[in-house]
Amino acid sequence: MQRTQHDWIPGALIAALFLLCVTPAVGDNHANAAAAGSKPTVLITGANRGLGLEFARQYSAEGWHVIATARNPERADQLEALPVEVAPLDVADPASVDALANSLDGRPIDLLINNAGIFPRTGSIEEIDFDDYSRTLAVNTVGPVRVTRALLPNLRASEMKTVVNITSRLGSIALTGNGVFYGYRESKAALNMFTKILANELKPEGFTCLTIHPGWVQTDMGGENANLTPQESISGMREVIATVGPEKTGTYWSYRGEEVPW
Numbered sequence: 001m002q003r004t005q006h007d008w009i010p011g012a013l014i015a016a017l018f019l020l021c022v023t024p025a026v027g028d029n030h031a032n033a034a035a036a037g038s039k040p041t042v043l044i045t046g047a048n049r050g051l052g053l054e055f056a057r058q059y060s061a062e063g064w065h066v067i068a069t070a071r072n073p074e075r076a077d078q079l080e081a082l083p084v085e086v087a088p089l090d091v092a093d094p095a096s097v098d099a100l101a102n103s104l105d106g107r108p109i110d111l112l113i114n115n116a117g118i119f120p121r122t123g124s125i126e127e128i129d130f131d132d133y134s135r136t137l138a139v140n141t142v143g144p145v146r147v148t149r150a151l152l153p154n155l156r157a158s159e160m161k162t163v164v165n166i167t168s169r170l171g172s173i174a175l176t177g178n179g180v181f182y183g184y185r186e187s188k189a190a191l192n193m194f195t196k197i198l199a200n201e202l203k204p205e206g207f208t209c210l211t212i213h214p215g216w217v218q219t220d221m222g223g224e225n226a227n228l229t230p231q232e233s234i235s236g237m238r239e240v241i242a243t244v245g246p247e248k249t250g251t252y253w254s255y256r257g258e259e260v261p262w
C-alpha cells in the first residue's frame, strides 16, 4: 500500500519527541557535561561559609563532584558534613594558588567559581585605609585572575570550560549613583573587566566566562537585613550558569537571569 504524507507524521512526531527528551538544549551546560558521560567537576573558592558554602551544598546535592576550597580547611566544619573534596586555598597567596594547581595537575575542571571576597566598608575618600584598599584588590581582583590562570590547563581539559566570577552590582559603573564603598567597587569593576578580556581571549576555545551579581544576601558579608537567603541566590545563579552558553561569553548577569549594565 502506498503511504501518504500523513502516514509519516506519527513516526516523525515520535522521533522528534524522543530527540527532545534525550538531546540537551543548546547552552544547557550541565546537560552537555552529563551527556558526555562524566560527573561534572566544580571548584569553588571561599567555600567554607556564605555563598561559597551554599554553592558547594547545591552542586553536591545535584551530583557534581565538588572541590570546595577554604583558607583553613581544618576549621571548615560545615564542609565536613557534605560529600565534597576539601582543599586549602588562600586566593591572595601565590604559593597557595600554585600548591592547589600542582595538586590538581591533569584533572579536568568544568566550572571554576571565583567566589572568595572581602568587603571593607569605606564611607568616604578620607576614610580609605590603604592597607585595606590594597588587600581588597588583592583578594577580589588579583585573586580570581591568579586562580583562573593557574587552573587554565584544568579548565581546557574539561567539557564545559566555564569561569564564573562572583561580582556585585556595586561593580557596575553605569549603576554607581553615590560616593561610598571605595576599594570594593573598584575591585569588582576590575573583576568585570577581567571577565570581558578573558572571554574575548578564550572565545575561540569554546570557553564561557561570566560575571554574576548574587543579589543582597544573608551572609556574614550581606548581614541579616539582606533580602535574599543564600538558597535563593545560589539557585538563581546556578540557573544562569546552566543556561548561558559560550555564545554569550563575556556577559554580566544578576542572580535573577537579567543582564546588568556595565
Ligand SMILES: NC(=O)c1ccc[n+]([C@@H]2O[C@H](COP(=O)([O-])OP(=O)(O)OC[C@H]3O[C@@H](n4cnc5c(N)ncnc54)[C@H](OP(=O)(O)O)[C@@H]3O)[C@@H](O)[C@H]2O)c1
Pocket: 045, 046, 047, 048, 049, 050, 051, 052, 070, 071, 072, 089, 090, 091, 092, 093, 114, 115, 116, 117, 118, 119, 139, 166, 167, 168, 169, 213, 214, 215, 216, 217, 218, 219, 220, 221, 222, 223, 226
Ligand atoms: N552577600 C552579599 O550580599 C553579596 C552581594 C554582592 C556580592 N557578593 C560577593 O559574593 C562573594 C561571597 O560573599 P559572601 O556573602 O559569601 O561573603 P562571606 O560570607 O563574608 O564569605 C566570604 C568567603 O570568602 C573567603 N575569603 C576571604 N578572603 C579570602 C582569601 N584571601 N582566600 C580565600 N578565601 C577567602 C572567606 O573565607 P574565611 O572564612 O577564611 O574568611 C569566606 O569563605 C564575594 O565575592 C562577595 O563580594 C556578596
